[in-house]
Amino acid sequence: MTGRSARRAVHRVAGAALQRTTARGADRGASPVELAVVMPVILVLLFASVQIAVWFVARSTALNAAQSAVNAQRVHQAPADAGARRATRFLRASGDWLVGWDRPGPSCQTGAAEVTCTVRGRSLSVIPLVSFAVVQTAHGTKERWTTP
Numbered sequence: 001m002t003g004r005s006a007r008r009a010v011h012r013v014a015g016a017a018l019q020r021t022t023a024r025g026a027d028r029g030a031s032p033v034e035l036a037v038v039m040p041v042i043l044v045l046l047f048a049s050v051q052i053a054v055w056f057v058a059r060s061t062a063l064n065a066a067q068s069a070v071n072a073q074r075v076h077q078a079p080a081d082a083g084a085r086r087a088t089r090f091l092r093a094s095g096d097w098l099v100g101w102d103r104p105g106p107s108c109q110t111g112a113a114e115v116t117c118t119v120r121g122r123s124l125s126v127i128p129l130v131s132f133a134v135v136q137t138a139h140g141t142k143e144r145w146t147t148p
Contacts, residue, residue, distance in 0.1 A: 047126060048127070050126050051123075051125075051126045051127050051130060051132075054097065054124050054126055055123040055132045055134070057097045057123075058097045058098045058099075058122075058123035058124060058132075058134045059123075059134050059136060061091070061094050061095075061098045062098050062101070062120075062121060062134050062135070063119075063136040063138065064090065065087040065090045065091050065094070065098075065101075065106060065119045065136075066087065066106070066117045066118060066119045066136050066137060066138035067117075067138040068086050068087060068090045069083035069084060069087035069090075069106055069108055069117035069119070069138070070108070070115050070116075070117045070138045070140040071086070071140070072085070072086035073086075073108045073110060073115045073117060073140075074115045074140045074141065074142050074143055075143055076143040076144065076145075081108075083106070083108035083115065083117050084105065084106045084108055084117075087106035087108075087117060087119055088102075088106060091106070091119070096124055097123070097124055098119075098121040098122070098123070098124075098134060099121055099122045099123070099124055099125075099131075100120075100121045100122050101119060101120065101121035104120070106118070106119045110142065111142070112142070113141060114139060114140070114141055115139070115140050115141075115142050116138070116139050117137070117138050118135065118136070118137045119135075119136050119137075120133075120134070120135050121134050122134060
């Protein structure tokens, strides 16, 4: 490269850099405006993900209560309301993840060979006016005497 072509290359690079800085000068303040537009979307996604996680915890709480009720109700010669009482005790101790579970309350049906318990409620609401229904059912075989 000769001295003349080297100077031309330096002038081209300097000119391109000057154009970039002057072009960027017209965009001053664009980042805060973009952030103001994008931030509500980010917050909605954040709260929606938290609401979904709360719904999963409420489902897990209801299922554990139903399983606990089945375990209490399937015992040989268990009282008719043993499962519902066990589920109620479990739900009172588990916190407010499941709301409205006490209306109508946990229910258990005992057949000749099987016990079925159901827990109903709604998940705790993180987003105002949003509530998801939760219904979980557990089944188990009833303990009974059989002949060999």
